[in-house]
Amino acid sequence: MTFAAPLDPAAYRYVHRLRVRFAETDAMAVAHHASYLIYMEATRVEYLRAIGHGYDEVRAAGNDFPVIEVFVNYLRPLRFDELVEVHVVVATSGPATFQMGYLLTVDGQARATAVTVHAVTDSQGRPVRTPDWVRQLV
């Protein structure tokens, strides 16, 4: 993992808005730190749908993109019911992997940055070549 997710929203290509649910908070009264991974995943799904590569199409094309590494830098807590903007970009791509960067903001204030590394596999989990449409998102 070599990509560092930038703090500038302009560096991202898509933004998904969501509310922190009560079930996602913990006894510290903030979003549990595992919830961020779920927000990032929901954002990936919406981003791919928005560019015409919804999950069904990806699967029908015989591809899967399992997460093989994740890094999150928690800057300030997310509170219940806050409206979070999750910015996302495909940051780098290799022969059989790619990296995505994330910036979570509330009212323009950075709350977290994150990176996921994805393998590119077929439906049996075997590594395959990164599709051209993914490479072109970088």
Place this chain on the structure above:
Amino acid sequence: MTFAAPLDPAAYRYVHRLRVRFAETDAMAVAHHASYLIYMEATRVEYLRAIGHGYDEVRAAGNDFPVIEVFVNYLRPLRFDELVEVHVVVATSGPATFQMGYLLTVDGQARATAVTVHAVTDSQGRPVRTPDWVRQLV
């Protein structure tokens, strides 16, 4: 759903112990009410394993037991790190369904009772006859 889960631990056949995880709490500083369903499911799995019908064997025998109804009566909150005893029993069985009852206690104090109704299906989700070993648990 006709079975009412009793408050007497002696009415149950198996008990599974677990800790309330921090991730399962919410901003009220108690276990989120959806977590109880997960505790009940984990208890079902342990109970079936204990009586020689682990999940793999059930699936290998071509059966699945999806939850078709759930009822929970929350009596007192569960707090982070409390050691919960989840008591379970197969309460009733019908031709293609069965009911399970639950009592959640901490130090002998009742915190919740619950009932789940399960369909008996084959691996394609089609209703099949309740296995004899399930009927004999009642």
Place this chain on the structure above:
Amino acid sequence: MTFAAPLDPAAYRYVHRLRVRFAETDAMAVAHHASYLIYMEATRVEYLRAIGHGYDEVRAAGNDFPVIEVFVNYLRPLRFDELVEVHVVVATSGPATFQMGYLLTVDGQARATAVTVHAVTDSQGRPVRTPDWVRQLV
């Protein structure tokens, strides 16, 4: 719990739309049955906000509405990425409790009905009188 949630969307007062997240599915490739409680909670929050009683205002007014009973009737599975409409209504109200009903649909097809019973408490968890604005929602 005496209210039975109807199958007719016209019987409900508000609808919240959400997508089934991948993290909410399970190894049966459908939304885990505990996820429905989280969908219902998110819908309550949006409904109360829409009628001018957002969570912050409810808390500032010294009230809390903890779930004391829940019942769900699972009719057909929810699949990953399906767009779910969660219909909600305040069904009955008593001196210190009220009941809410839910209908979950996808493309107009019923997937589940549910009821939650809520206590009305102060911020210390002591029972208090159901606010008039809640009674008027029935």
Place this chain on the structure above:
Amino acid sequence: MTFAAPLDPAAYRYVHRLRVRFAETDAMAVAHHASYLIYMEATRVEYLRAIGHGYDEVRAAGNDFPVIEVFVNYLRPLRFDELVEVHVVVATSGPATFQMGYLLTVDGQARATAVTVHAVTDSQGRPVRTPDWVRQLV
């Protein structure tokens, strides 16, 4: 974050055993990648309890250890009902932070490694000095 979690179980100081719950799996039939953070957290709690610094004592002493960074390297999937051993160690400590390393194994086979970075704060979230007992765990 500078510590790389080793693959050798002998490099860790404590191990917590847990089962992958059905609710924690996803439609790929493996533990969802966010579940690993919850397993690591449950392991931290058990480790601190085992060395006489349970969560209540830590809080009573006026400390909190929020996660400020997390890194996970997913090596092989975790499947439903697998018995996971989560190995943990306090890897490094600084004036107001410390790092913990994790190795998740099943039957001795590495499934993931991970690192969490924790701030040391008082109960208001203000940075305070890392307690001596934490430093001595390194």
